[in-house]
Amino acid sequence: MGLVRMVDARLYFSDARTWRYMVGSIEKIVEEGVFVATGEGLSFRALDTSHVAMVDLFYPSSAFVEYEVSGKDSVEFGVSFELLAKVLRRARKDDELVIEVDGEKLYVKLKSRGERVFKIPQIMLSYEKLPEPKISFTVRARMLSSTFREVVKDLEPHSESITFKATDEALLAVGRSDIATAEIEMSVSRGSLLDFDAESNDKASYSIEYFSEMLSSAQAADSVAIRFAEDAPVRVDMEYLGGGRLTFYVSPRLE
Amino acid sequence: MPRIPPELCTRCKGFRLLCGLPSCPILDRLRSQTRSLQRAGWRRDVEGPTPPSILVGERGYPRVRLYYMVPPGASPQDASRYEDPQGWRERGVPLASIVRLRSELLAGSIQLNAARRAFERLYELEIAPAALSSRPVDSMVELLRTPVPRVSFDGYTKPVGPTAPARRVVVGGNPSLEPKLERVLWEDEKAEPLAWELYRSGVDVYRIQRALSLGALGRLRNRRLVPTRWAITAVDEMLSRRLRDSLRGRPWIDTLEVYYSEYLHNRFLIILLPGAGWMEWIEIWHPHGLWTQTAAAPLVWRVAEDPLGRKTAEDGGFSAAKLPILEHLSARGRNADAIIVREILPQYYAPVGNWHIRETVRAAMKRPIARGLSHGELERLAGGLVNEWPLAKRHITLLKPRPTLEDFL
Numbered sequence: 001m002g003l004v005r006m007v008d009a010r011l012y013f014s015d016a017r018t019w020r021y022m023v024g025s026i027e028k029i030v031e032e033g034v035f036v037a038t039g040e041g042l043s044f045r046a047l048d049t050s051h052v053a054m055v056d057l058f059y060p061s062s063a064f065v066e067y068e069v070s071g072k073d074s075v076e077f078g079v080s081f082e083l084l085a086k087v088l089r090r091a092r093k094d095d096e097l098v099i100e101v102d103g104e105k106l107y108v109k110l111k112s113r114g115e116r117v118f119k120i121p122q123i124m125l126s127y128e129k130l131p132e133p134k135i136s137f138t139v140r141a142r143m144l145s146s147t148f149r150e151v152v153k154d155l156e157p158h159s160e161s162i163t164f165k166a167t168d169e170a171l172l173a174v175g176r177s178d179i180a181t182a183e184i185e186m187s188v189s190r191g192s193l194l195d196f197d198a199e200s201n202d203k204a205s206y207s208i209e210y211f212s213e214m215l216s217s218a219q220a221a222d223s224v225a226i227r228f229a230e231d232a233p234v235r236v237d238m239e240y241l242g243g244g245r246l247t248f249y250v251s252p253r254l255e
Numbered sequence: 256m257p258r259i260p261p262e263l264c265t266r267c268k269g270f271r272l273l274c275g276l277p278s279c280p281i282l283d284r285l286r287s288q289t290r291s292l293q294r295a296g297w298r299r300d301v302e303g304p305t306p307p308s309i310l311v312g313e314r315g316y317p318r319v320r321l322y323y324m325v326p327p328g329a330s331p332q333d334a335s336r337y338e339d340p341q342g343w344r345e346r347g348v349p350l351a352s353i354v355r356l357r358s359e360l361l362a363g364s365i366q367l368n369a370a371r372r373a374f375e376r377l378y379e380l381e382i383a384p385a386a387l388s389s390r391p392v393d394s395m396v397e398l399l400r401t402p403v404p405r406v407s408f409d410g411y412t413k414p415v416g417p418t419a420p421a422r423r424v425v426v427g428g429n430p431s432l433e434p435k436l437e438r439v440l441w442e443d444e445k446a447e448p449l450a451w452e453l454y455r456s457g458v459d460v461y462r463i464q465r466a467l468s469l470g471a472l473g474r475l476r477n478r479r480l481v482p483t484r485w486a487i488t489a490v491d492e493m494l495s496r497r498l499r500d501s502l503r504g505r506p507w508i509d510t511l512e513v514y515y516s517e518y519l520h521n522r523f524l525i526i527l528l529p530g531a532g533w534m535e536w537i538e539i540w541h542p543h544g545l546w547t548q549t550a551a552a553p554l555v556w557r558v559a560e561d562p563l564g565r566k567t568a569e570d571g572g573f574s575a576a577k578l579p580i581l582e583h584l585s586a587r588g589r590n591a592d593a594i595i596v597r598e599i600l601p602q603y604y605a606p607v608g609n610w611h612i613r614e615t616v617r618a619a620m621k622r623p624i625a626r627g628l629s630h631g632e633l634e635r636l637a638g639g640l641v642n643e644w645p646l647a648k649r650h651i652t653l654l655k656p657r658p659t660l661e662d663f664l
Contacts, residue, residue, distance in 0.1 A: 031503075031563070049503075049562040050531040051659040133663040209561075233663055251658045 009037045009075040009101040012066035016097035016110055017220060020088040022238070022246050024216035026055050027081040029248070034127040037101070038074040041067075045130050053210050054133065054249040063242030065096075077101045078125040084108070087118040133249050137227040137235065138199040139166040145238070147192055148224040152211045155182050161253055163205040164228055166198035171226075175208065194223060202230035210250045214238070217246050264546035265538070265554055268410030268606060270313075270484070281545060285605060286405050299398045301361050304331045304391035304428065306338035308360060309382075310415055311468045313482035317369040321480070322362040322415055323382060323424050325394055331428075334391035338413070340461060344614035350519050353607050357414040358406045363396035363421030369480035374470035378440075381426035383469050387436060387462060393428030396421050411484040411571050413608040433458055436466065446472040447493045454494050460578070461610070464490045484571075487609065491574035498581035499532065499564050507531070508591045510627040515640055516619035519611050520602040523595065523619050524641050525580065526633070528653060530592030532562035534580070535653050536573040537596045539643045544601040553643050557650050562590075572597070575609040579617035594654065596637075596647045630654075 013019065026044075033046040033055075041060040047053070061067040069075050087108045091097065098109040101122070110116045151173050155162055159175025159182065166172075170187040186192040214236060218224055221238035228234040231252050238246040259274040269279035308324035326337050336342065337356050348356075365382075367373045377383040385392040402417035435456040439449045449472045450463050463472075468486035470478040481489065507529040514525040536558040542550040558573045560566040566573070576595050584591055595616070625636055638644045648654070 047660060050533060051661055052657070054660050131664050133660055135663055233658075233660060249660055249663075251660050251663070254656055254658065 007068075007100045007102040008070055008072075009077075009099075010066065010068045011037065011042060011064055011099045013063075013097045013099075014065050015220075016088065016091035016095040017093065018240060018244070019097055020091040021220035022057070022217045022240075023081060023085050023088050025214050025246070025248075026057070026217070027085040028213035028216075029053055029055055029210070030081060032078065032080045032123055032125060034076050034078045034125050036074050036076050036127075037069050039069060045132075047130065052207070052251050054130070054247075056132070056247040056249070057245070058247075059240075059244040060242070063240075063244050075101055076127055077106055078123040078127070079106065079120070080123055083120050087120060090116070090118075133233060133235075135227075135232050135235070136229060137232075138202050138229040139164070139171070140195070140197045140225065140227050141171045141186070141193055142195040142223055142225045143186065143193050145218045145221040145224050147186065148226075149215055149218050151184050151186070152208075152215055152218075154184060156208060156212055158182060159208045161205045162208045162211055163203060164226065164234065165203040166201050168198065168201070169196075171196060171198075200230075202228065204228050204231050204234065205253045206234055206250045207253055210248065211236075214248055221246075259549070261540075261542075261547040261550035262554055265540050265556060268546065270409050281548070282408055285408060285545070299401065301325055301327045301363070301396045301398065303327045303329050303361075303394065304334040305385060305394045306334045306336075306391050307386045307388050307430075307465075308338040308413075309386040309465065309469070310362070310412055310483045311369075311480050311486070312364075313484055316482060317479070318366060319369050319480055319482060320364040320366055321377070321382075322364050322418060323386075323394070323396060323421065324360040324362045324416070325396055326360050331391045331393065340413075340608075340610035340614050341459075344518055344611065344618060347518065350603070350605060350607065353519075354406065354414060354605050357607075358416045360416040361396065361398075361402060362415055362418040363398055363424055364418055365421055365424065367480060369470075372478075373480045374478050377469060380424065381430070382424055383440075383471060384430040384432060385426045385428075386465055386469060387432055387440075387471065388430035389433055389462070390431050391428075392426060392430050395425040395427060397423050397425070408606050409484065409608075410606045411487055411609050413610065414605070433462075436462065440466075440471050441475070443475045445474060446489075447497075449473070450490055450493050451497045454497075460490060460494070460613070463494075488569075488571040488574045491571075491578045491613070495574065495577050495581050496564055498578075498585045499562075501585055502532065502581070502588075502590050505588050505590050508587075508589045511633065512591075512623040513625040513628065513633065513636060514619040514622075515624050516615045518615040518618075519607065520600040521611065521615065522598040522600070522641055523576070523612075523615050524598075524637060525596075525616065525619055526594040526637075526654075527580075527584075527591040527623075528594070530590065530653070532590050533592040533653055534560040534573075534577060535592075535594045535651060536560075536570065536576065537594070537647045537650050538572065539596070539598045539641075539647055541599060541601045541643075544599055545604055545606065547601075553646060555646060555650050559652070571609055572612050575612040576616045579613055579620050582617070583620040592653050594651055596641055596644075596651075598641050598643060598647075 030046045044057040096111045100107040108118045155175030158180035163174040175182040225237040267273040269282040303325040310322040312320040398419040402419035512527040538556040540554040
């Protein structure tokens with residue numbers, strides 16, 4: 001009989017690159033944090049140091065090839081994203097990902113033809129559950145992740161801020177700096193939006209940097225959903241295959 | 256003189272040569288004006304105690320020149336005032352005296368390849384230990400020709416006096432090294448942890464800069480000379496990064512605090528606000544100053560840095576100011592957002608190095624001039640200290656209301 005090692009949690013995911021891109025974005029916004037694995041799925045929530053942005057991840061257990069959480073109701077593990085990102089940057093096409101939590105150790109395995117095992121320390125963090133921001137969104141838009149990436153990349157070079165404006169039919173993204181402005185119009189009728197719904201013609205502005213940081217995670221996403229309201233935080237959901245979701249909240253800039 | 260946009264000059268400070276000319280016309284003119292400060296009649300052999308004072312140039316990197324500076328005939332007790340940023344600031348030594356002091360230093364230059372075991376060579380020649388000594392070291396410089404009487408300036412390093420290539424440098428006296436420094440010289444470890452170790456054991460920043468510049472810090476096989484200008488900012492950034500790390504998770508300060516100091520016609524107004532560690536550097540150059548001779552109105556330059564230490568632009572002046580502010584916060588174990596306004600008056604006619612930024616901000620941070628002000632009171636106070644406050648304020652974003660996600664939780 002083979003030796004069976006009991007671990008606290010074992011998460012087996014079929015595409016390591018999705019995690020590489022997600023963590024690539026998270027790393028830019030928060031330095032460290034605590035993942036919580038329960039029977040329902042894997043989640044993570046943290047504020048950035050300046051409390052302007054929040055990262056909120058949920059990946060249902062059904063999206064994993066194998067998902068085991070032993071004994072207890074939940075398993076928590078703290079990671080340094082800088083370290084985790086360094087490991088995941090090695091993920092290639094065809095690599096599968098296994099994350100194993102074993103006591104104070106964390107194993108990250110990249111499997112394709114061979115298996116590469118990285119052992120990184122867990123960091124001990126006090127974990128307190130953050131509430132979800134309470135915002136009544138008035139505007140909702142969904143687009144392909146490629147559209148989202150193009151919009152941010154179009155605005156990035158000459159903008160300090162990104163302003164979303166809703167009209168009855170279209171979503172406007174406006175980038176602005178001291179010297180230049182850029183404006184992009186998206187609508188369902190033109191095919192740039194998948195869904196659009198605006199209760200009122202609201203607008204709000206945000207620092208462009210946070211959107212630049214989201215680009216990596218958008219690379220692996222299927223679609224991106226944006227929700228906002230007049231001078232309220234924006235909620236950007238990266239929607240992944242199998243029901244995974246990485247959400248960013250960014251508080252508004254007052255212009 | 257060619258017409259060059261002054262915005263370019265305030266960024267370039269005479270060394271990036273953004274105007275496209277082969278050498279900076281402003282510095283050239285300044286150099287020719289300071290000729291008259293020279294004393295005539297130098298000989299080829301110069302004896303004197305080095306304070307210690309050295310400079311690694313950047314022209315032609317990796318084939319660089321090392322300048323070994325000596326005040327001819329000065330007494331050992333007297334020599335240290337030629338290289339004394341802290342002392343200059345404490346005693347309020349005026350700009351003209353600093354230029355004069357530096358013009359009295361004679362520099363012998365040695366050509367070296369930065370990457371080819373330069374530190375080992377300098378160590379064998381005893382030049383490295385002398386340069387890191389905490390006391391002046393008697394030295395003799397044999398020059399190949401009589402030096403050209405001139406003073407060279409740039410925005411980061413201290414002015415360098417008359418210079419000639421050296422046939423050899425003989426270190427006569429006994430260098431005295433701080434024990435901690437002596438221990439790390441041959442340690443096979445990256446430069447940043449070593450710099451941090453030295454800093455924490457009380458070795459002063461200027462000596463750490465000099466050590467990095469001489470190639471005395473770092474993995475043994477990767478050591479090389481680092482041009483002084485680069486080393487200065489590198490050390491500021493390395494130490495700031497560590498100080499920021501040590502502040503992670505610490506509570507915020509309670510209320511707005513204002514600090515102020517002025518030296519060498521440079522005014523520094525520092526405002527600390529409760530916050531996670533954003534920083535904003537606002538530089539205001541008055542017209543008719545060194546770099547702004549053709550400007551019609553004051554020029555503004557802004558750099559911002561987020562709590563993780565990512566900045567909008569590289570700026571050695573900002574890095575020099577950041578270090579004493581983080582030192583102050585780290586000593587208190589508190590986080591704060593910081594606004595630093597630097598106003599440069601036209602009387603700042605010669606750039607003497609960014610040490611004065613570090614030292615003046617450090618002096619300012621000793622005690623606040625006001626705490627817990629309302630916006631109206633801050634307005635009046637700042638308006639009285641900085642001539643161009645309304646202009647500065649237009650560029651400051653940290654004073655504007657910033658909603659955080661906590662307002663929505």
